[in-house]
Amino acid sequence: MDKTFLKLELDKVLERLEEKCFSTLGAELARSLQPNRQLEEVYKRIKATSEAEQLLWRYPDIPLGNIYDIRPQVTRAALGGLLTGEELLQVTATLNGGRRLRQFLLGQEGNWPLLREMANRIGDFRDLEKAINQAIGPEGEVLDRATPRLLALRQQIRKTQEEIKERLDSYLRSAEMQKYLQDNLFTIRNNRYVLPVKQEYRHQVPGLIHDQSASGATLFIEPMALVELNNELRRLKLAEAREIEAILGHLSNLIGREKERLEITLVALGELDFTLAKGSLSREMAALEPRLNNEGRWRIIRGRHPLLKGKVVPVTLTLGESFDTLVITGPNTGGKTVTLKTVGLFTLMTQCGLHLPAGEGTEIDPTATVYADIGDEQSIEQSLSTFSAHMAQVVYILKKATRGSLVLLDELGAGTDPTEGAALAMAILDYLTGAGARTIATTHYSELKAYAYATPRVENAAVEFDSETLQPTYNLIIGTPGESNAFVIASRLGLASAVIERARNLLGEENQRVSRLIAGLAEDKRLSAREREQAEILRREAERARDDLEREKEAWQQQAAKEMEKTRQEARGLLRQARAEIREIMVRLEKALAEESLRGQQQALARAQRQLKELEDAIEASLNRYQPAAGSQPPANVRVGDRVFLVRLGQAGEVVSPPNEQGEVVVQAGILRINARLKDLRLVEMEAGTRPEREGIRNGWTVKTVDNNDIRPEIDLRGLTVEEACHRVDAYLDDAVLAGLNRVYLIHGKGTGTLRVALHDYLRQHPLVKGFRLGGAGEGGSGVTVVDISR
Template sequence: MEERSLRVLEFHLFLQGLQAYASSEVGQALCLALRPASRAGEVETRLREVAEARDLLELDGDIPLGGLAELRPLLHQARAEGTCLPSQSLLQVQSTAVAAGNARRFLQKSERPHPHLEKWRERIPELRDLHEALHSAIGPRGEILDSASPELRRLRREILLLRSRIRNALENLWEKEDLRKVFQEQIITLRNDRYVVAVKAEFKNTLPGIIHDQSQSRATFFIEPLSTLGENNELNMLLQDEKEEERRILLFLTDRVREKSGELKQAVEVLGHLDLVFAKAKWAKACRGTLPELNGRGYWRLLGARHPLLGAKAVPIDLRLEPGQSILILTGANAGGKTAALKTLGLLTLIAQSGVPIPADEGSEVAVFGKVFADIGDEQDLRENLSTFSAWVRSVAHILEEADEASLVLLDEAGGGTDPGEGAALTMAILDGLHKRGAKVMVTTHLHLLKAYGAVHPHVANVSVEFDPETLRPSYRLLYGLPGESHALLMARKCGLPAEVIRQAYSYLGEGEQKTSQLLQSLEQTQRELERKLQEGEEARREAENLRRQAEILWHQTQKEKEKLLIQLREETRSEVQQAREDLRLLISEFKAKGRTDLHRLGREIQSVEERVGDWAREKSEEGGPSGAPGALPASDSPDAGLSRLREVFAQRSAEKPPRPPKRGRIDYSIPSPKREINLIGLRVEEAIPLVDKAIDEAFLGGLKELEVIHGAGTGRLRQAIREHLQDHPLVKAFLPGGPGRGGNGVTVADIGPAISSRGDQRRSNKAGAGDKP
């Protein structure tokens, strides 16, 4: 990039603003030395680095680079053996080593990936050993610490004790009666690194000692008493030893710095670059900059572009050169913003190629140019006796010589400073030459011929700055596809020229000029009207789109509410059903428990009746009484026969009684089909016993004669517990181990039916026998 073009586009003022965001002198120097890159890959890398730095700024704040110093001059100084760097220089090395460690940790702790900055983090050298060596020897103000070496600590301790001894000796002189009048005042001070006392001039010979100095008024002499002469000499020797030890320490530390010279240079370069990158990110954040898209086809599309040096006063404009176009001719009123637009395009291009986000809206696009040429303003050179036009011609000649397909050319007021016809003809020829070389051009002008040139060439775009003839004020908006009128006479009237002068000026305009001016004004008015209607249509479209989005959002919200209500209803229904099932389960459990209790009670009652009936039957049998009377029981020794007859009697009596009406609130449930066996293998005793009871109940109610309880052999604990439980079960007559083919001792076969007391001994014998089997 040519320095002249950078100066004309005020790139240096941008760099000065960027410099303010750097944290160190190294970063500030890099900001001022920043130049645009000319290769798209390098520009892309620079922009990616800044994007990552901006992300880190939002997440973790600014990178800690405090203490980074420009070490390269002092490292150059320390190259020679025997060089001794001062402690202040070593303090700068120490602070730079601290900054390197802080920066490395800062970049390492980020949770998001930042691949471009990660490469720079990996290049930060490890300087912990050097930092620790310097930290233990150099204090925060550059002083050499006692901890720098054991010898230095010893010397300073002796110096401190000796100083105290000397001061005590001098203070004792004040207490002597014959010397009190000698002293001007009771102060002890140093002259030539030796302790002295202040003595009145008239008594200078009274106190034996060495005169080292006197006051400006000559009223006071500073005398070292002979009594402390030896101690002062000893002190001077210790002070000399201290200086030699300090120099030895500095030499040692300088050697350590020399050994790390390469790493320190690399640290300064890497940290300086990071400072530059984060300065770019902070500048972009302050001006609301965005990352532009890059293209290699030479066109640009800057949306809402703002000149970065104008701050809040900058008016956003849209700058674009479409594919297939190579020249943009900008025309319009004086003070309408043409030159500002030209500079905005040039400066934002330079900023983007420097790797800095530009103050423009999202979606902006820039081209990467290898060369940028700018001829803006009055470049006449009085020393070479060149007029404005001559200076312009010389500048354009240089541009034609250097321009190529990777060039951006910016020309302000092309063809000015000479005859309008000749100036326009020359400018058109220059534009033809630049087009043939493949350069992209933006030019501002007031010449009508150049406006016509733009209308007849497809690769040329006419653009004008909007101007309101009623208010005589520019809006600074750019109108594409329409050349602009200069409105020179209107502006002259606004600036205060008399009305008769303006009328006279209009009379001098040729008919063709007036018609051209009127045509351009009419076209401009039509363009504004079309722009207004287009804007109204766009606003209506946006409003309709906004309403559509709102309706879509409302529909989605309704769907979400519907789904939410359905889910809630399902949950409530599921909860109610579950509660109902739980209530029903509890009722059934209660009913079963009650039924089981009734069955047990009934079994006991039947057993008692059987015992009484058996006794009665035996008595009647012995007496020979009738046995065929209605309701009489057969005289039989068989309890089964008596039980059968008892059941018949109960059934007959139940049939004679009218059925009871169902009780309100009664719950009917079906008894499941009884199972002939139950498998309890793998269950614990407390889990198995309730299942055994349930299976016995169902078997009894279902009319089964026996039930196989499969408990397995195992340790025998489950088998023993089940058989002990069956011994006293009212619905189990007897039980035996499973025979061959029926599981052996791993199965217990229970005979289902009410237990009979007349065979209780036999049941107990059977149960005992079954329980004794292994």
């Protein structure tokens, strides 16, 4: 691995990534992962990690087990080699695990195109799985059912073995034979069944001697009566071995023929395992997807070094915006080196497609080449570099660094004469800034603090130090140089004040002037930071107040919509009641006409006409309370106290503020106070002799125009049943009357005509229908019924 990668400890992050992999396929990709500086490739890597993190968040139980690296077995099978039963089990386990993973990823809802593309490359080998599972048992043994021939051979073997054992049992039961035997049992030697015969009786048991005990007292003899049976058993077992070899060869051949598809599948499984490991590592680090750019810009928000344990003080810094070079000063063990490593490691992790343990808004330029000269005494591998070794590394960096490179230099110029070291450090920073590189350098030299203030595109930063506790706080402050703490520390540790004062005098007037200047600038910076913090607090409070007002406005609007719907329901109820009363009057009229004399009929007719006229007047008065009257236009101006109608909400109210520059006024509508434009208002006036019962659109006010954007002049009934369509038409005609529509269009389609006929029968009986007809040319023809509404 590149020396810079090792200095920035990328290898340790990749070790953590490797531990997250479930298979050696994924672990191999994690071990070989290298940073990439192509923006498109980095973007694809990052997006794959984001998809994996989201998938794991939604489905933490992804089936990723039982996936093995079977590439050697596949290669050997393709070359004609023979796989063992255990190897075949690994193959089928991997194929089954891959298939289940593919089905899982393709079957879940979610937006993860990169993971789906990987899953689509996993092959389906169910026939191969079936063939292996049919022949191989859970312990890797070849099953009897593998082939009919193997089953027959094993049945013959068992039969022959039983026959041999029966013969042997007869020997063991024989009283005469028992005195010749060392033990009353039989055993196996050289794959032959034998009896343990005492040495002195070897001639009493005719047969073949296969072995003897260590003491020589026992001979293992195969009785002559069993020789032929043992030969048959031997022949059967050889035939069994040949059949097993043929079965394994057949299965191996099946695998070898799928070599290309299997290799594609294994690559996809490795990529999926590796990608899901990146998502798992992201979740473990509480990391997020960084923004990317190729403009040499870094913005790290509350970044935490991923290898630090315990409570980590986050780092926030920018680079490549208002400055290209950052000079960090501060005490030893104050976190300067950790800051360098965090910036460098974050860049390399981004180039590897990993998420970063940082806050929202973190941005990285992954196209930059990273160079680092870091000697960290706190790392496990302690630095033994001398000034010469450091300078050799700096020389190499100066030769390689170009515009946009990220250069990290720890304790620049240290290890030599302070005056020469400071001058050398300033020259190096000048060169890198002029070359367009982005540089972060740590130093103890006070001269570099003044240099950073005086040089364009160079900025100071300090690791904060608590002079009370004499400990660093590890907070990085951009724009402020680190203060010299030697005198403060010495004083708190008890060094005599006379000695400290003498040291100040020896420091020199120029150094003291620079120190005072830097201290003054630092104080100004701190005051500005506090003021910005207070301004930020005020800004957030203003935003919260604005959000609260927006929520209240939304709640008011929702309440207004509910009131409007409630009013519409009441209007529909009035219309239904009116229709019921009309039907009742007509029934009474028909009954009277049928039963009364001519004079009685005339009287009944006159009564019915009066009742209908009264009902018509009542309905008209009710409807005037629900809709604006026709003919008026938006007002050119309104005054406080004017009564207006809110067209969009269908709500009446009172103007409580004069129009502003945007042509908006505040209207009090019931409990709601609403901002409204003049074009959305209509002036209203009180009807003579009426008193409002309550506020709202049912308050006796007459409005001068009709403008209802909620009711369309047509309704689509296609696909509904007759009952559903009639119910929809009934409610729709009520709304159409309230909206002031004179004609509407019922879209029922042509089809079989059943819905059209049923609707026409229903419309003939409807009291709000003045007449209807089929649509003409340009109106939808026989697929539309045009309805004229009775007013």
